[in-house]
Amino acid sequence: xxxxxxxxxxxxxxxxxSGRSTTTLRLIDLAAKRGYNINVFAYEGAVLQPFSAQxxxxxxxxxxxxxxxxxxxxxxxxxxxxxxxxxxxxxIDWVNCGLCVDERGAVDAIPGVRRGSPADFWTMAEAxxxxxxxxxx
Amino acid sequence: xxxxxxxxxxDPYDSNDTGFCRDLAxxxxxxxxxxxxxxxxxxxxxxxxxxxxxxxxxxxxxxVRVLADSFSLKERGIDEKRLAAGIAAAPLDVVLDALAEGAxxxxx
Numbered sequence: 001x002x003x004x005x006x007x008x009x010x011x012x013x014x015x016x017x018s019g020r021s022t023t024t025l026r027l028i029d030l031a032a033k034r035g036y037n038i039n040v041f042a043y044e045g046a047v048l049q050p051f052s053a054q055x056x057x058x059x060x061x062x063x064x065x066x067x068x069x070x071x072x073x074x075x076x077x078x079x080x081x082x083x084x085x086x087x088x089x090x091x092i093d094w095v096n097c098g099l100c101v102d103e104r105g106a107v108d109a110i111p112g113v114r115r116g117s118p119a120d121f122w123t124m125a126e127a128x129x130x131x132x133x134x135x136x137x
Numbered sequence: 138x139x140x141x142x143x144x145x146x147x148d149p150y151d152s153n154d155t156g157f158c159r160d161l162a163x164x165x166x167x168x169x170x171x172x173x174x175x176x177x178x179x180x181x182x183x184x185x186x187x188x189x190x191x192x193x194x195x196x197x198x199x200x201v202r203v204l205a206d207s208f209s210l211k212e213r214g215i216d217e218k219r220l221a222a223g224i225a226a227a228p229l230d231v232v233l234d235a236l237a238e239g240a241x242x243x244x245x
Contacts, residue, residue, distance in 0.1 A: 005237045019178040020146065023229070026208070030233045130236040134244050137147075 004090070006037040008128040010121055012136045014045030015074040020134050021049065025077055027132075028092065032085035039124035040094045041116070044136070045104070047096040050078045052108045075110050082112045095120045140171045140240035144232065147245065148179040149189050155180075158245050159196055166200040175231055176224075177206040181215060190221035197223025204231055 009027060013020045031038045042049055056071040058064060082092045095116035101107055125131040145158040158174055166172045174196065176184055183189040184205040197203045204227040210217055217226040235242050 003237075007233070007236050023146070023177055026229055027233060030230055034233070034237075036237075130239060130242065132232075132236060132242050132244060137152075 004035060004037070005031075005130075006039065006128045007031055008039040008041065008121070008124045008131040010041045010043060010131070010133045010135075011046040011049070012042075012044045012134070014048050015051075015054075017045070018136075020136070021046075021074065024134055025074070025081065028081050029084070032081050032088060032090060032092065035085075035088035035090040037090050038085060038092045039128060040092065041097070041118075041121040041124060042094065042100075043097045043118070043121075044100050047100045047106045047109075048104060049074045050094060050096070050109045050113045051075060051106050052110050079110050079112070093124070095124070138169065138171050140173075140235065140238070141165050142173045142175055142232065142235040142240050142242045144175045144177055144242065144244045145180040146178040148182040150182060151179065155183075156192075158243075159192055161243075162196060162201045163199055172200070173202040173204060173231070173235070175204050175206065175227070177209050177229070179209075179213075181205045181209045181213065184210070184220050184224045185215055186219060186221040190224070194221050194223045 011024045015021055028038055052075055054073050054075045056066050056073055058066045059069045085092045094113045096109060096113055098115045098117055143158045143162050147155050149155045162172045162174050183193055193203050203224045205224055207226045207228050210226055
């Protein structure tokens with residue numbers, strides 16, 4: 001693909017805490033649909049985005065079962081995005097900051113996520129067409 | 138001509154620093170750069186024609202393209218037809234296009 005691009009995105013927000021997580025996943029989704037290569041550097045609480053122990057839950061207050069609640073699970077969304085990127089000829093390289101992982105006990109991530117450091121962010125940014133840092137407030 | 142895309146995710150009702158993007162956009166446009174301000178998440182709230190939309194309309198009049206994320210507008214029940222003068226609804230693709238085309242993209 002002649003116009004295939006590589007984009008790096010850095011995120012710092014933990015799941016369920018900010019609209020920034022939603023916007024980040026929307027951007028990755030668009031890039032995956034275009035067949036771009038997408039590098040993601042997850043820093044601080046964002047290392048919990050692909051945490052494999054996430055589980056859906058029922059909503060007992062409103063009397064809804066797990067299926068009815070259909071709770072959004074970030075790690076499943078990320079896994080789907082990885083599949084979509086590959087299907088469209090691209091790839092998502094998701095790097096979790098190792099020290100951030102250790103601090104939070106978030107060692108178990110979904111397949112396709114690797115451990116790294118801010119040096120990986122630098123390397124990915126250097127090799128990309130462009131980089132977007134989505135910082136916390 | 139250098140291109141800039143400034144992404145404003147904050148709203149003036151909750152944050153007292155939304156002037157950062159407006160000021161930066163104004164200065165960049167004054168120096169003959171191509172500048173777009175893209176409002177996203179709660180950043181779209183002042184796009185409604187009302188008390189806080191004047192700064193954005195003024196910004197649009199100074200040569201900055203001011204866009205509001207369609208999805209964020211819909212999430213908040215804001216009708217695209219009721220945006221303040223100078224502001225247009227646009228998809229998030231605008232951000233990805235800018236990244237792909239090598240624009241300088243800054244998140245706030």
